[in-house]
Every structure is written in C-alpha cells, then in structure tokens.
C-alpha cells in the first residue's frame with residue numbers, strides 16, 4: 391500500500407484522498423489512509439474506517455478498471 395492511495399466509502403460517494411486529507415475533520419493534507427485516527431468517520435455518512443475500500447480495488451470490482 392502506498393501513502394497516496396485513495397480509499398472509497400462503500401456507503402456513499404466520498405473518496406478519501408491523502409493529498410487533500412480531510413480538513414473538515416482536522417486531518418491535514420498528506421495524511422495516508424493508514425495513519426487516519428482510529429475514530430475517523432466518513433465526513434459524509436458517518437461510517438467508520440472498516441467501511442472503506444481501496445479505490446483501485448473498488449473500481450476493479452465494478453469493472454471500471456483493467
């Protein structure tokens with residue numbers, strides 16, 4: 391897993407981008423998904439980190455990537 395890997399919330403359309411972080415929740419830009427605080431929740435729908443999937447895997451699962 392690389393530090394700039396994007397993760398998608400499986401419940402909504404939110405995508406966590408490490409380059410952006412999540413300023414609304416106090417996560418500064420440059421924070422890898424793996425270093426998000428344990429209590430991090432999706433800023434859009436409120437699910438926890440277990441409900442996120444790597445964006446590239448998600449895309450493959452949905453036939454959107456080779």
Ligand SMILES: [Zn+2]
Nearest residue numbers: 399402432435
């Ligand atoms: Zn969500």
